[in-house]
Amino acid sequence: xxxxxxxxxxxxxxxxxxxxxxxxxxxxxxxxxxxxxxxxxxxxxxxxxxxxxxxxxxxxxxxxxxxxxxxxxxxxxxxxxxxxxxxxxxxxxxxxxxxxxxxxxxxxxxxxxxxxxxxxxxxxxxxxxxxxxxxxxxxxxxxxxxxxxxxxxxxxxxxxxxxxxxxxxxxxxxxxxxxxxxxxxxxxxxxxxxxxxxxxxxxxxxxxxxxxxxxxxxxxxxxxxxxxxxxxxxxxxxxxxxxxxx
Numbered sequence: 001x002x003x004x005x006x007x008x009x010x011x012x013x014x015x016x017x018x019x020x021x022x023x024x025x026x027x028x029x030x031x032x033x034x035x036x037x038x039x040x041x042x043x044x045x046x047x048x049x050x051x052x053x054x055x056x057x058x059x060x061x062x063x064x065x066x067x068x069x070x071x072x073x074x075x076x077x078x079x080x081x082x083x084x085x086x087x088x089x090x091x092x093x094x095x096x097x098x099x100x101x102x103x104x105x106x107x108x109x110x111x112x113x114x115x116x117x118x119x120x121x122x123x124x125x126x127x128x129x130x131x132x133x134x135x136x137x138x139x140x141x142x143x144x145x146x147x148x149x150x151x152x153x154x155x156x157x158x159x160x161x162x163x164x165x166x167x168x169x170x171x172x173x174x175x176x177x178x179x180x181x182x183x184x185x186x187x188x189x190x191x192x193x194x195x196x197x198x199x200x201x202x203x204x205x206x207x208x209x210x211x212x213x214x215x216x217x218x219x220x221x222x223x224x225x226x227x228x229x230x231x232x233x234x235x236x237x238x239x240x241x242x243x244x245x246x
């Protein structure tokens with residue numbers, strides 16, 4: 001084979017490899033940015049009832065979401081994780097919306113009836129997680145709407161399957177922005193930030209929301225007790241139930 005022909009083949013192969021590498025980078029970059037909600041965060045969460053030995057449960061919410069200013073729709077990823085060394089028992093994850101944030105669907109989960117929602121909340125879904133092995137997690141796609149003229153909060157309690165214990169609860173924690181953009185196609189919101197809505201005409205609306213209030217969830221069934229002015233309470237209304245202090 002002549003040196004000229006060998007050089008031509010080597011150049012062609014190198015070009016093909018570069019093109020393939022570039023295409024792969026483009027595909028990966030597009031995939032990552034298509035649903036980029038930032039890293040997961042347990043901000044606004046706290047341990048409640050003691051979990052079984054070796055089990056350490058937590059939840060994660062995206063650090064940022066984006067609300068379409070036309071449709072008011074947004075998407076949130078809710079994750080429950082076992083950071084312990086042993087498998088958990090069967091678990092339920094609740095996804096509850098408050099104020100301007102209304103949960104419209106959680107993939108693979110069932111809606112909580114209106115009469116069973118805690119006063120002050122507007123929506124909720126129950127997810128049967130099952131048992132989580134050590135170090136494993138399970139994520140749920142949450143569809144929601146957000147009225148940007150209000151504050152918006154979300155709450156993720158992790159409960160035993162019989163509803164008698166709440167091992168962890170994140171929230172109600174707010175999503176919001178201190179720099180609203182009413183005329184933009186979408187408004188980015190940050191986890192743990194009180195919303196400061198501004199009308200399209202430039203009139204500033206009063207600040208709403210109570211910050212990072214953490215609501216304890218009662219041990220007997222499902223009880224949400226609000227800290228501060230909300231005064232929320234949710235129970236299964238059965239005798240002998242107890243509630244925990246935060």
